Amino acid sequence: MSPYLAGFSRGFRSTVVAPGEMAVRMGFLVIVLVVMAALWTAAVDANGGSLEGYTRDGLLWYVFAAQAAVIAVRPRTVEEVGEEIGSGAVAVQMLRPVSVAGLRMAIEGGEALARLTAALLVGGIATWVLAGPPPSVGALALAVPATALGAAANIASQHAFGGVAFWLLDAKSSWFVYQKLVFIPGGMLIPLELLPHGLEVACRVLPFATMAYVPGRLASGDADPALLLWQAGWLAVLLVVALGVFAAGQRRLEVLGG
């Protein structure tokens, strides 16, 4: 078995055998869905039943997919990567004959798959109860792989950001800031169509929209396969950047000494 596949498998299994942590996350997801259902119901009611083409039910399915894609991913990877680099622990990982970033991302990918499966199941049921059936079954079918692509892009992006610690030697608490890039430019809290036009355009240029907005948009009923291509393109770019940042950072450590 390739080391990356083994890492992916290890990540998946280690998450499945920790039901307490999983239960907390799924409980949190349900609470988020209840809160967002209340918020968007009030917002749509105040605007004649629709916001930029989003109905109440469409918005709730949007929130479900966007949240599922984000909650599947470890939130503090940026900080953890920074700590490993800052503390020198990464030097031990560099002794292995595999890519440090590649193995890390494989492990986190396995973890994310386990959480995403649970989130789609639990969140899907909760959303069905809150909003009724999805606006489009076909679009929802496209949203499922989109959540996986979104989670993968998020993992790669966090490694690219965290890898900056090779130069700064500290990424403490910076995950707060990264997280907020997914919240608003990523469309997790509010669909991009509801933002002022200039901000919407800027957010569509950034990669964060592929992590939450795209799964949400698909689940809301817009069955546009081009959205998946948009995600796949950014995922490829982010993977190259993450691996490149780590490779350059590791070379720097090798030159300067860990």
Next chain:
Amino acid sequence: MSAVAATLRTALADGWANRSSFGFQMLLMIVNDITWVLFWALFFNRVGTIRGWNPDDVYVLFSILLVSSGAALGLLANSRRIGQLAADGALDETLVLPVAALPHILTMRIDAALMGDLAFGPVLFLLAGHPTPERTALFVLGSLAGTVVLVGFLVATGALTLFVGGRGEQGDLGFNAILLFASYPLDIFGGATKVLLFTAVPAAFVTGLPARLVRDFDAATAALLLGMAAFFAVFGWAVFSLGLRRYSSGSVWMS
């Protein structure tokens, strides 16, 4: 100086020892808070007033939340870690001291990042809360009451670990639930959810009622808020004290 004040002073001095890190973490939390303010600005810009709540009302609610969570989770950082401390056997080091256990545990650690909330909350109120002497007094009163409710609730849910075991997962869920519900205007919720916010997850007493008081003072609401703050202070203390009777040493080997 009382033992509690001395413990808190030591915790503050410990956090302040690395000033650059302390300041950096506070700064990042303030950036985080500003992002939430931006979210509400964008939301209301597109949606308009919802169920009687306009942006300024929500900024007041958010500033109360920042002060309450900053005090409960920044100054009294262990309030959300009672379950984990119990599971790790880490209460031992407090139980051997000649001080009341709960106040000592609550004051022995601060969280620098969350002190950013405590700093930014009043600033947000001053900037967006239309402060008058009366509104400011109600803001302070509401924030204090909200802090007491939040700490009492977190201690109680964390202390459940002493009864049911685990590593405080129910405390984590309670923590996430109350902060999330407290972040949004009370009147968007209805039916069973609203009942929940006044009972099992008392987010209404952390931000909802305090914000309502700042907007429109009502003596009965103020009395209810203060009464619930007293109740949750006693409730948290009682659950922790009863749970402590079931606590057996973690037998943690220290080097």
